[in-house]
Amino acid sequence: MxxxxxxxxxxxxxxxxEELKEFIRIPSVSTxxxxxxxxxxxxxxxxxxxxxxxxxxxEVIPTExxxxxxxxWLHAPGKPTVLCYGHYDxxxxxxxxxxxxxxxxxxxxxxxxxARGAVDDKGQLYMHVKxxxxxxxxxxxxxxxxxxxxxxxxxxxxxxxxKYVAANPQKLKADVALVxxxxxxxxxxxxxxxxxxxxIYFEVEASGPARDLHSGLYGGAAPNAVYGLIELLAKAKxxxxxxxxxxxxxxxxxxxxxxxxxWKALPFNEQEFLEKEVGxxxxxxxxxxxVLERVWSRPTMEVHGIGGGFSGQGAKTVIPAxxxxxxxxxLVPEQKVDRVEAAFKEWVAANTPLxxxxxxRRLSGSPAIVVDPDHPAIQFAAQAFKxxxxxxxxxxRSGGSIPIVGDFGxxxxxxxxxxxxxxxxxxxxxxxxxxxxxxxxxxxxxxAYFLEEYGKQ
Numbered sequence: 001m002x003x004x005x006x007x008x009x010x011x012x013x014x015x016x017x018e019e020l021k022e023f024i025r026i027p028s029v030s031t032x033x034x035x036x037x038x039x040x041x042x043x044x045x046x047x048x049x050x051x052x053x054x055x056x057x058x059e060v061i062p063t064e065x066x067x068x069x070x071x072x073w074l075h076a077p078g079k080p081t082v083l084c085y086g087h088y089d090x091x092x093x094x095x096x097x098x099x100x101x102x103x104x105x106x107x108x109x110x111x112x113x114x115a116r117g118a119v120d121d122k123g124q125l126y127m128h129v130k131x132x133x134x135x136x137x138x139x140x141x142x143x144x145x146x147x148x149x150x151x152x153x154x155x156x157x158x159x160x161x162x163k164y165v166a167a168n169p170q171k172l173k174a175d176v177a178l179v180x181x182x183x184x185x186x187x188x189x190x191x192x193x194x195x196x197x198x199x200i201y202f203e204v205e206a207s208g209p210a211r212d213l214h215s216g217l218y219g220g221a222a223p224n225a226v227y228g229l230i231e232l233l234a235k236a237k238x239x240x241x242x243x244x245x246x247x248x249x250x251x252x253x254x255x256x257x258x259x260x261x262x263w264k265a266l267p268f269n270e271q272e273f274l275e276k277e278v279g280x281x282x283x284x285x286x287x288x289x290x291v292l293e294r295v296w297s298r299p300t301m302e303v304h305g306i307g308g309g310f311s312g313q314g315a316k317t318v319i320p321a322x323x324x325x326x327x328x329x330x331l332v333p334e335q336k337v338d339r340v341e342a343a344f345k346e347w348v349a350a351n352t353p354l355x356x357x358x359x360x361r362r363l364s365g366s367p368a369i370v371v372d373p374d375h376p377a378i379q380f381a382a383q384a385f386k387x388x389x390x391x392x393x394x395x396x397r398s399g400g401s402i403p404i405v406g407d408f409g410x411x412x413x414x415x416x417x418x419x420x421x422x423x424x425x426x427x428x429x430x431x432x433x434x435x436x437x438x439x440x441x442x443x444x445x446x447x448a449y450f451l452e453e454y455g456k457q
Contacts, residue, residue, distance in 0.1 A: 004138045005448050013441050020126050021106040024115045030066055030089035030156050039152050042088040043067040046150050049129045054136040063160035066152035074145045079455050081145035083174035085404055086125030087154035090117035091429045098431035112434040119422040119435035124180035127443035134448050143455025147174055157364030158403045165407045176377040177408045182420030185396050190385030193418035195397030198331035198368040200340055206323045207357045213319040223355025225323040226308040231353050233303055241285040243301050247343040253334040255297045263292045277424055296397035300330040337365040366403035371415045381417045384450035
């Protein structure tokens with residue numbers, strides 16, 4: 001790593017942090033209509049940051065929902081092109097009462113920056129922006145060609161960017177994509193993620209009587225939409241967590257024995273995982289699979305919420321006419337989105353309780369991906385990590401989903417380097433989300449070094 005690059009980051013780290021705080025203060029919650037203008041402001045902030053860093057051809061691109069931001073710098077003939085991706089939208093902060101400090105007022109405690117979006121993904125996106133600024137400041141140029149595509153809908157499925165990538169393969173043409181939206185396996189351990197689970201997100205609506213009914217007058221005879229929906233969903237898994245929907249496991253591709261052995265060599269403590277990350281009384285899931293398999297390479301079904309009937313203060317004895325559940329499936333390599341959707345819908349139709357009508361609506365869907373760890377760009381990234389952090393880089397998978405990675409593969413034909421700097425306990429999507437400040441600065445240095453080294457080939 002260049003001493004000049006390192007020195008520039010050290011000299012300007014206070015300014016970098018203040019800029020990130022300003023970015024985070026924008027409550028760009030993409031799922032909430034009342035925050036649409038805030039999301040727009042976050043897009044403009046991103047565009048201005050890219051312009052200030054030295055990039056060109058800045059565009060804030062309207063979509064059917066939230067804007068995309070594009071920028072590039074293409075003055076390195078004969079050098080490779082890196083497509084940098086990030087997202088400026090964030091999850092809702094709820095439940096707000098569990099935050100120790102206001103979710104959109106970034107606060108530093110114990111060397112961590114606490115705020116919604118601190119690590120997912122404003123902090124990690126901003127590492128890319130500041131890496132570009134650093135390289136321009138030190139060298140007055142960039143070591144390779146760079147493009148940026150940044151979205152504001154990642155937390156709601158990424159429909160707009162998926163359409164844009166499919167329609168603009170020439171504009172976005174690159175040799176490799178670079179994404180920082182993942183985490184280190186453990187603090188101080190350089191980590192490249194080479195696999196992500198896919199995701200299908202559904203709404204399941206149950207209907208019973210024509211209207212809410214008095215439970216005293218009709219209870220025992222009228223079907224209850226909330227209970228019917230619970231009864232239906234309870235049939236989907238056995239007590240060990242295996243999904244009982246026929247066909248779900250048909251296309252599942254198992255990790256190679258070599259990959260399983262490498263996971264067993266990782267420093268994983270099941271009790272520590274339970275206590276520090278999960279915080280429950282015990283772990284669940286397929287008992288014949290180690291925990292890392294359950295969260296990295298096995299399909300899952302989860303119920304995220306159920307609504308219907310009365311849940312306010314006091315009593316109201318109604319039989320609910322309607323209920324709705326949010327349900328998702330995490331997919332693993334070789335599973336097809338359409339096949340899993342068809343299997344789920346067929347199962348729902350066959351298992352809907354008497355007196356209940358159900359409708360299944362797919363909100364989003366993306367397949368799982370696995371990246372070849374021997375790709376030259378991946379090896380350059382691994383070397384950059386090792387150089388900055390002083391340890392060999394480990395290769396892992398993630399149980400999460402980043403739909404854009406599959407879009408880059410399908411429409412641009414390029415692999416994605418998943419170079420994240422979060423930590424397992426950063427609390428993504430939860431109250432008190434955080435980002436370790438040392439990792440923020442280390443990320444800027446590592447990304448800059450990767451671009452330097454990749455540009456030498």
